[in-house]
Amino acid sequence: MIYLDYQATTPLAPEAFAAMEPWLKDGFANPHSAHAAGRAAAAAVEVARDQIAALLPKGGRVIFTSGATEAINLAIMGCGLPVTAAATEHAAVLDVVEYLDGRTFPVDSAGLICPETQASDSVSGQALTAIMLVNNEIGTIxxxxxxxxxxxxxxxxxxxxxxxxxxxxxxxDGPDMIAISAHKIHGPKGIGALWVRDGIALTPQMLGGGQEQGMRSGTLSPALCAGFGAAAKLAAERMDADAMHVSALWDRAASAFADWTINGSTAQRYKGNLNIRRDGVDAARLISECRSIAFSAGSACASGSGRPSHVLRALGLTDAQAKSSIRLGFGRYTTAEEIDMAADAINRSAEAML
Known part of the structure; x- marks a missing residue:
């Protein structure tokens, strides 16, 4: 299997697995317990918190959650303010905005937001604006x-x-809250975090023991925290090397798919995301036919819905264009040979449809 769905999830780094293993075996104590074993588990959690915080702005705290979806819900629901968001946000944001009768504002054909446009479409005074840094479907920064x-x-x-x-x-620097997830950086699934700037007050959305800084109830998993922390530490060490590798893969993939049109900005873009379309191609059928390659037609959260991507529609694409688009995601463990083999198979299947 050639795995090209890095926006959906990433392979677990060996270093993250190694960091988790002791806490899945002998170090099973509850990190909220006062005895020695519990204190050791709590110390591992705090080491991980520091490793994650090292990749975030100064002057804030890291609150562990079950993932970015919970972090986003805590941020939006917890601040208790009217909310506006970009039309291209993840469903974790847009569904909460809809639930709260909030508003969305548009993007341009490259998926970018102009600060002046965002300001004119937002609610003034005591409100919350939600915008993602890198779009999960088109990679726009x-x-x-x-x-x-x-x-x-x-x-x-x-x-x-x-x-x-x-x-x-x-x-x-600039955001008041930042949502992140472990499994997108070669860490384990089931854990994320919300970074909250000092001085920002939130109302807990999960009641109980208040174990996580009074903001989230439930027993933390030292193993998941350790894996997240190790993945963050590794990402910090490899950031430049990973970026160079991904950029080289982008150049190779873009050349191999020269007959396709790239969706989203090519200049302001994370190069590990190649979202492309070709008129006459049925993306769902293409994915089914290329069974030895893992790629997608958009967000994994909307997979199988049959609806065209709301992100691609927000760019001004027609339903037909959106449904002829595929997303290839690659990263640290992807090889150039895998890009070549995948491109050959996908292009051959696409040509057969035309």
Whole structure:
């Protein structure tokens, strides 16, 4: 199997597995217990917290959650403010915005947001603006520092979904809250975090023992925390090398798919995401026919819905164009040979449809 779905999830790094293993075996104590074994588990959690915080702005705290979806819900629901968001946000944001009768604002044909446009479409004064740093479907990188400044100029708070950026590039200062996830950076599934700037007050959304800084109830998993921390530490060490590798793979893949059109910005983009379309291609059928390759037609969260991607529609694409688009995601463990083999198989299957 050639795995090209890095936006959906990433392979677990051996270093992350090694960090988790002791806490899955002998170190099974509850990290909220007062005895020695519990204190040792709690110490492992705090080491991981520091490793993760090292990749985030200064002047905030890391709150562990079950994943980015919970982190986003805690941020939006917990601040208790009216919310606006970009039309291309992840469902974890858009569904909460809809639930709260919030608003969305548009992007341009490259998927980018102009700070002036965002400001004009947002609610002024005591509101929350939510914009992701790197789009999960098209890889577009938003000017987060400028967008956060525009929100602050209106008296608003700013939430950034940095799931697809964390560990892959520096996270800009400016947001008041940042949602991240372990399994997108070669860590384990089932754990994420919300970074909250000092001075920002949130209302807990999960009641019980309040174990996680009074903001989240439930027993933390030292193993998941350790795996997340190890993945973050490794990402920090390998950030430049990973970026160079991904950029080389992008050049190779873009050349191999020269007959396709790239969706989203090519200049302001994370190069591990290649979202492309070709008129006359049925993306769902293509995925079915290329069974030895793992790739997608968009977000894994919307897989199988049959609906065209809301992100691609927000760019101005027709339903037919959206349904003829595929997303190839690659990263640290992808090889050039895998790109070549996948491109050959996908192009041959696409040609047969035309």
């Amino acid at each position: 938003q000017p987060i520092a400028e967008l956060a400044a525009a929100a602050h100029a209106q008296g608003n708070l700013f939430l950034c979904d940095a799931v697809q950026a964390f560990g892959r590039m520096p996270i800009p």
